[in-house]
Amino acid sequence: MSHFALDISLTVNGERVSERVEARKMLVDFLREDLGLTGSHVGCEHGVCGACTVRVNGEIVRGCLMLAVQCDGATVETIEGLSDSGELADLQLAFEQRNALQCGYCTPGMLTAAQDLLKRGGVPSRDAIREHLSGNYCRCTGYHAIVDAVEAVAQARAGGKP
C-alpha cells in the first residue's frame, strides 16, 4: 500500500508519455520530477497561490490539486509547451516590457491563467482581468504591471494599439 502505483499514458506538450506513478503523486510533482518540466512551480500546495497552474484537456487546473493518475488519457500543456508553440509570445513580451515579473516564481502560472482569459477573445475590463488572476499570487511586483500587460495584449490582439 505504501507504494501503490499505477501505469498512466497521457500527452504532455504534444508528446505521448507512459509512466508508472505513485497514486499520491500530484500532477505538478509528476511534471517536475518525472518529466523534468520544472516550469510549473510548487507554491502553497493547497490550491491558493496558482503557481502550479497548467492546462488539462484545454482547461486550466491546479497542478497541486489533481493526482497524476487522474490524468491517464488526458492532454496536458505546461508553460514549456505553451511557450514553445508561440501561443504566449506576445504575452511574454508584454510581461518583460512592463516589468510584470520580478523573481518570476508566479510567472508561468500567471501567464497560463492570463492566456485562459485572453483566448476567450475580446478585451476584458481591468476588473475582469483582476478577477481572473485572483487565484494567482505575486509576492514581488504587485499586480498593476501584470494587469497592464494582460490588458495591452488583449487590446493588441483585438486590433487596437499595443
Added chain:
Amino acid sequence: MKPAPFAYKRARALEEAVAALGEHADARLLAGGQSLIATLNMRLSAPRLLIDINGIGGLDGIALKAGKLEIGALTRHAQAERSEVIARHAPLIARAIPHIGHAAIRNRGTLGGSIAFADPAAELPACLLALDGEVDATGPKGKRTIKAADFFKGLFETALGPQDVLTAIRVPAATKDTRVGFAELARRHGDYAIVGLAASARADGKSFADVRLAFFGVGATALRAKKAETALASGNVDAAVAALDLDPQDDLQATAAVKKHLAGVLLRRVAKQLMEARP
C-alpha cells in the same frame, strides 16, 4: 506537504463506488478534489483509499424535471457557471458560483462535492438551504432523498452514511415571482467568506412570502435567520437587521461582533436585490 500514501481505485459505476466504500473502512470518494486533495496535502486527512468517481457516467446532467431543477453531483462549477438552464431556473446558484474559488478551481470542483464536504463558509450549502432544495444519495439500500434542512448536521457533517454517494441536488425551479439575492464578504476574491448570505423569496405584491435567509460563515453549518425572515417578509429591512438571530463565534478572520455587524450589512444588500425584478 505531500499526502500520506493511499491506494486509488477508479469506480466505473455507482454500485461499484458504494461497494468499495463498504469494503474499505477508511476510504474517501474523490470527485473534483479541490477541497479533499488540499486536506490530503496538509495531512489533515489520510484515507487509505481514494475511490475516484469521475468516470461514472450520468452524474453530470442538468435537467428540469416536474418543476424542479436537478443538477448531477459531478457537474463542475465552471459547467454550472456557463449553463443557461441554471441561470434561468436556479438564478441563486448562478449568482453564487462566481464567488467559489478561482477559474482553475471551478474547472475541477463539483457541485456535489461542495455540498457533501459541507464547509460552513461555502456558498452552495447555503444556496441549497435558501432554496429549500434536496439531495439524492445512493447507498447499499438504494436511493433516497434528503431535504437540505435535514442534510447539514454539523461542522463538515452531513446526513450521508459511510457508504452513501451523493448523486444529485434538486431545487425548485424559479417562477416569475421568485426573487433571489446573494452577497458575501471575503478578504480576497475567491477566498472562503467571512460572512455570506444566500436568500430567496416569493414576491407578493409589495411584500414577500416564503423569505429564506441562509447565512454562511457564522456557525457550524449554513444557518437560517428566521426572525429576520419574518421581519423582512413585511418589507421592513431595518427591523430585519435588528432581528438578526445569529450567534457567530470568533474565528481567524473576524470577531463575533464584526461578523454580526457584517451579516447586517449583507442583509441590507441582499434585501435590495430581492426587491429588484427578476433578472
